[in-house]
Amino acid sequence: DTGVSQDPRHKITKRGQNVTFRCDPISEHNRLYWYRQTLGQGPEFLTYFQNEAQLEKSRLLSDRFSAERPKGSFSTLEIQRTEQGDSAMYLCASSPRRQGIDIQYFGAGTRLSVL
Amino acid sequence: AQSVSQHNHHVILSEAASLELGCNYSYGGTVNLFWYVQYPGQHLQLLLKYFSGDPLVKGIKGFEAEFIKSKFSFNLRKPSVQWSDTAEYFCAVNDAGTYKYIFGTGTRLKVLA
Numbered sequence: 001d002t003g004v005s006q007d008p009r010h011k012i013t014k015r016g017q018n019v020t021f022r023c024d025p026i027s028e029h030n031r032l033y034w035y036r037q038t039l040g041q042g043p044e045f046l047t048y049f050q051n052e053a054q055l056e057k058s059r060l061l062s063d064r065f066s067a068e069r070p071k072g073s074f075s076t077l078e079i080q081r082t083e084q085g086d087s088a089m090y091l092c093a094s095s096p097r098r099q100g101i102d103i104q105y106f107g108a109g110t111r112l113s114v115l
Numbered sequence: 116a117q118s119v120s121q122h123n124h125h126v127i128l129s130e131a132a133s134l135e136l137g138c139n140y141s142y143g144g145t146v147n148l149f150w151y152v153q154y155p156g157q158h159l160q161l162l163l164k165y166f167s168g169d170p171l172v173k174g175i176k177g178f179e180a181e182f183i184k185s186k187f188s189f190n191l192r193k194p195s196v197q198w199s200d201t202a203e204y205f206c207a208v209n210d211a212g213t214y215k216y217i218f219g220t221g222t223r224l225k226v227l228a
Contacts, residue, residue: 003158031214042119042205042218043159056215091159095214101147101166102214106159 002026004107006092012113013082020078021110025094032075033104034067035091036060043091049075082114117142119208121219128196129227136191136222138180138206147209148189149216150180154202162204165189176200198228 005024013019025032031050035043046065047057051072061067064082069075079086089111093104118141128134140146150162163174170182180191189206203223207216 033215035216035218040220042121042207042220043216045215045217048214056213058215093159102209103149103161103164104216105161106151108158 004092004094004105006090006107006110008110009108010111010113012115014115015082015084017082018078018080019082019112020076021090021092021112022074022076023092023094023107024074025092026096026105028096029094029105030072030097031095031102032069033093033095034075034077035093037089037091037109038087046077079112082112084114087112087114117208117210117217119206119217119219121204121206121222123222124220125223125225127225127227130198131195132226134191134193134196134200134224136204136206136224138189138191138219140187140189140206140208140217142187142208142210144210144212148180148182149207149209150174150178150189150191151205151207151218152202153205153221159205162191196224196226198226200224201226 007022033048034046037043049069064080067077089109091109093106095102095104120139148165151159152162165182173179205221206219
């Protein structure tokens, strides 16, 4: 399978714990995105990387959230001191190096449940 | 701020009925427009896209959408739906100056066999 891969698919944690999610983009895609989707809503943009540089962060990304893409390949999204409101599906997408036109390919997501 | 509105949250149709899902966006500049589909248990998949040119775009599985700039709309259509079209459909807008997508809240379509 050469699609966007996310791990884990499901995560259940207790309030206050830290969690980390991983995303492996499609090979040679230089842009990588994180979105969050809650029930009944569409995906909401969190942040994106071009290679290893984090170029944009949403105001949704509080200081408890941090994302990295250290070698410009896979990315991690960490949530510290989780809260019940963090329960959501976290989606990763990637897009290829193409001037001006951006088609994003999505992974299956990581569903986080904070108890 | 940009926003995308999908006014139909749930749609139920019988097989062979025609489908039109509304999508309106609130940005006056140059935009790219997308429809994504999410089948039960699967990830978001691109259905069709509009960047420029002919405002009537055709996508996979017999879907098409029409970009009407004066109405800020990008409605999705299919002349005859099938049971396998049961899914959630998301409209998205990408400001041509950035890379992030703004999604609508989605329309859940159920097609009765």
